[in-house]
Amino acid sequence: MNQLPKTRHSLVARLADTDNGKAWNEFLEIYEQVIYRYACSRGLQAADAENVTQQVLEAVMLKSRTWDASAGGSFGAWLFRVTRNLAAKTWNEREKGAVPLSDGGGSWLADEPSPLAEEQSIFQFEYRKALFHWAAMRVRDRFAPQTWDAFWQGMVQLRAPDQIAEDLGLSRSSVYVAKCRVLRRIRSEIERFEHEFAQHLEVD
Amino acid sequence: MKTANQCLSDALLDALVEGELNANEEASVQHHLDSCDDCCSRMRERVGDGQWWKEAESSLAELESSWNPSTLSVGARTQDDRQLTATAIAHLEQWIGPTDDPTKFGRIGSYEVVGLIGVGGAGIVLKAFDARLHRFVAIKTLLPALASSVLARRRFERESRAVAAISHENVVPIYAVDTHNGHPYIAMHYVDGQSLQRRLHEHGPLEPLEIARLGAQIARGLAAAHAQGIIHRDVKPANILLERAVDRALVSDFGLARVVDEATTHSSAVTGTPQYMSPEQCQGVTADQRSDLFSFGSVLYAMCVGRAPFRSDTLMGMLRKVCETTPRDVREINPDIPKWLAGLITRLMQKHPEDRFKSASQVAEILEAEIAHMQSPSTVVAPPREWLPKTDAQPIATPTLRRFVMPAATTLLGAALAVAALQVQTDKPSQGEITINRLDSGQAVIAKAKGYNEAKLEMREVMTFAADSLSEVDIRVDAGNLQFSTHPKDEVSVEVVRKFKIEDETEAKRLAEQHRVEGVVRDAKLVFEAKMDEALKKSKDRHKIYNVNFIFKLPETINLEALTAGGNVSAADLAGNVKLKTAGGNVALKDVQGAVSAETSGGNIKIGNTTGDVKVKTSGGNIDVGEAQGSVEATTSGGNVHVSEVQGTIVATTGGGNVSVQITKQPEADCVISTGAGNIQVGIAKGLKLSLDCKTSLGRIQAPFASSDGKKKQNTHVIHELNGGGPKLVAKTGAGNVALSEHK
Incomplete structure (x- = not known):
């Protein structure tokens, strides 16, 4: 998977540094990666993907001020559209004059784009992943190592509960409890973020 | 309290998940869960419904493959250290064998453990006594969580053995790498x-x-x-x-981070x-x-x-x-x-x-x-610190790290042409030789360079021309500094030094080929030209050649005419006439016997110790002429002019700058000083005979020795025969003042 490159855009840095509230910073932490990876997955090179990320976040910042939550439509869906359009635009600019690719690369923005809904669900999935990871990292310190290990090995490494129990010297049910404990925290962390971010949008 | 076979209430399950139960309660609840799948799945539901779990599972599954592993392997500082230590000690009790000495904890191999030094990210460090060698050692072993990984154990042993091979006074020495009850450990120098x-x-x-x-x-x-x-x-x-x-x-702890990195995917047992x-x-x-x-x-x-x-x-x-x-x-x-x-x-x-x-x-x-x-700051001078980031472009020191020598003909068309055209002897080793020096990258730090270590290359190329039939050298370069001095032998040599800010030699050579240097002899005249190909000029690559110097050595008597479209020009020790022109740069010239003519736009001109007449012109720059035997004509449109110790006629003209002239010897001809708006200051040595004619339109004139008997007109016009009169000294300014004084 593509990692966000080392140089953080000045704009992004600036956004993060401005007093936009915690929710906004957290949003950046999560979304920056998602947008960047999406852009990369659409065939953009690192530098272009960085540009797209910057542009999207710029657009997001402007939009977040005027976002009308009551008008319906989710922010995530809107964000996806912005990202997709900008990625497509950049891609078009880069490939101008080039022979259209018959497979992979170009087809998604040609006459027959891959189904929008499918793409959007990929974007959403990336977002969920980033969100879970972000939340997991945030709650980690609140757990004893053993609890965390049980959770991680079970949910991330997909090891069988019996194996985990044996390795960590726990009972099988303790492994379950550990998983539940961490996940409950992750869930409330995600819910808190989503709530605060929604509020952030409304307030702005 | 519920009994083991009684199913748990939702409230109790919530309390369990939230970690709100005390140890006894928890033990009892856990006990029930061990045998009740129903309660287990209800507990799951307390966290989220089936859909939510599905989402969580798919989002978290194999997260590590898409996220940077090192991100995950790093623990946070807020780790529960006590917990870690407790686990470590529990582990140690199992691991350390029985001891004969009741005052000690136990034994690892031949070492008696005497205490726990610390529990770190990678492992546990114990203090132990080596009875055979009668010294304390520090014993490091992997944390239990790591020790259970075969990969980590192998890595630990391998890294440790590699480190054991380092023998240096600033590296903690490793005495032994061994295993005890199947667990690897290192015995190392105990640092007090x-x-x-x-x-x-x-x-x-x-x-x-x-x-x-x-x-x-x-x-x-x-x-x-x-x-x-x-x-x-x-x-x-x-x-x-x-x-x-x-x-x-x-x-201490070389390479252990890697052991941890490779063996774990999570924080609990990992580096700080x-x-x-x-x-x-x-x-x-x-x-x-x-x-x-x-x-x-x-x-x-x-x-x-x-x-x-x-x-x-x-x-x-x-x-x-x-x-x-x-x-x-x-x-x-x-x-x-x-x-x-x-x-x-x-x-x-x-x-x-x-x-x-x-x-x-x-x-x-x-x-x-x-x-x-x-x-000892007074006896040891401050080191050069050439590695410090520079804020300005700096002259580049040239320690040679690598040196390449190759025949010119293979790389430089220009040199080959020059050689052919002049039929110079080809057995001279220096001729057409190109050397490329890789400048210490740390040396040449320029503030605007992308990085500190953008490689700096210097390509030196030397060409020589037989000069026995030459009377004139005509040089035209489109960019670069020119430097002239005498050649002891009867030949003209040119050393072209190009400096590149570039990746490697290959690219430097490619660019050098687009920077053509040619010399041709026509009618006792050597015409030397250097210019960049148009394509290179227009491309961004041209900035990769960030500096070009032409170092000429000429026979003393040759007449020189040189033109550069941008660069500094310097000449010294020449007997012929010298005519220099640069479109932007400074001119410095000294010890020239022939007539001198120098022109620059924007730069400064400095001339010293000339025998012939001097004619210099700059727009905007300053002019400094000293020790001229011939006449001096200095013109600048905006800068200042300073003339001293000139014997011949002086004509100094500046548009807006100041002029200072020191007349130290009796002039043989008239001096004319004129400035639009600047001040004029003239120092006159005692006893010189001059006819003064000083005038200012808006300023004032100070002429102490002229005030008694000279004709004055509101202090704006002074005419005075100094010491009986002689060659004229005319000083005229529009808005400035004129000050005459005795030169000391």
Whole structure:
């Protein structure tokens, strides 16, 4: 998977540094990666993907001020559209004059784009992943190592509960409890973020 | 309390998940869960419904494959240390065998364990006594969580053996690598003292000299390891041990970070913090020796200010900071830190490895030189510090690191042509020879350069022309500095030095081919031309040739005419006539016997010790002429003119600048000084005979020796026969003043 490159855009840095509230910073932490990876997955090179990320976040910042939550439509869906359009635009600019690719690369923005809904669900999935990871990292310190290990090995490494129990010297049910404990925290962390971010949008 | 076979209430399950039960309650509830799948699945439902779990599972599954492993392997500082220690001790009890000595804890191999030194990210460190050699040792073993991984154990042994091969006074020596009851351990030198971490914690920032001293030792230790191909990967204050008796710094725990990295995917058992990690480590990119240099920079930073350079509450925040932000300059926090040390740290902590120093030993050398200077500033001069980031373009020192010599004909059309056209002897070794020097990249730091270490190359090319039939040299270059001096032999030699800011020699050669240098003889005249191909001129690549110098050596008597479209020109020790012109640059000329003509737009002109007539012109620049035997005509549209010790006629004209003229010897001809708006100052040696005619439209005239008997007209026009009169001295200014005084 593509990692966000080392140089953080000045704009992004600036956004993060401005007093936009915690929710906004957290949003950046999560979304920056998602947008960047999406852009990369659409065939953009690192530098272009960085540009797209910057542009999207710029657009997001402007939009977040005027976002009308009551008008319906989710922010995530809107964000996806912005990202997709900008990625497509950049891609078009880069490939101008080039022979259209018959497979992979170009087809998604040609006459027959891959189904929008499918793409959007990929974007959403990336977002969920980033969100879970972000939340997991945030709650980690609140757990004893053993609890965390049980959770991680079970949910991330997909090891069988019996194996985990044996390795960590726990009972099988303790492994379950550990998983539940961490996940409950992750869930409330995600819910808190989503709530605060929604509020952030409304307030702005 | 529920009994084991009674199903649990939702409230109780919630309390369990929230961790709100006491130990007894929890044990009992757990006991029930062990036998009740129903309650287990109800507990799941308390967290989320089936859909939610599905989402959680798919989002978390194999997260590590898509997320940077090093991101995950780094633990947060807020780890529950007590928990860690308790686990470690429980593990030790199992591991350490029985002991014969009731005062000791137990035995590992032949070592009697006498105490626990600490529990770190990678392992447990014990103090033990080696009865055979009668000394204390430190025993390090993996943490239980790691020890269970075969991979980690193998890695631990392998790394340890590699480190054991390092023998250096600033590396903690490893005495033995062995296993005990199946668990690997290392027995190493027991350092009686404290870690740098503790020192910083207890005392705060260190003194600059102390930082340099310990820093040099740490750098030496790292260099010794790097020489063996070992990268530390976890250079941090906790891994720097300071021996009490001599305050010697020893680097410890080489390569262990890697053991941890490879064996784990989570934080619980892992290295402390990424506070000292390099950006490349944070990104999971392959880290090399330069990664250690970054961490070392962070350690020096901590020594200067008492804390780590990067701080953040969250792991992600920390990683991001390491990768993306520049810490505050140490001098802002601790003004006692000398500039060079701050610069050294900045350089070490460059985000891009190629921008850091080349090696730990280079850093050690720098620190050692600085220490020598700090200890006796009066006897040891300050080291050159050419590695410091420069704020201005600097002349480049040229230590040759690598040198390539190749025949010119294979690379340079120009040289080949010149050789052919002139039929010079071809057996001269210097002729047409090209050498390429790789300048020390650290030397030539230019503020606007992308990185500190953008490679600098210098290509030298020497061409020679037989001069026996030459009377004139005509030089035209489209960019570059020109330098002229005499050649002891009867030939003209040109050394073309191109400086490149570039990746490698191949590219330099390619560009050099587009910078044509040619010499042709026509009618006793050598016409030498240098110019860039149009294509190169228009491309961005032209900036890669950032400096071109032409060093000419000419037979003394030859007449010279030279033109450069941009560059400084200097000439010395010539007997012929000299005519120089540059479109933008300074002109310096001295010891010339023939007539001199120099022109520049924008630059300054400085001329000294000439025999013939001098005619110089600049728009905007200053002119300084001294010791001229012939006449001097100096014109500048905006700059100042300074003329001294001139015997011939002086005509100094400036549009707006000031003119100062010192007349020290009796002139043989008239002097005319004129400026639009500037002041005129004339010093006249005692006893000189001159007819003064000074005039200003708006200013005033000061002529002390003329006031008594000269005709005055409101102090704006003075006519006076000085010492009976002689050649005319005319000084005229529009808005400025005229001051005449006696030259002393």
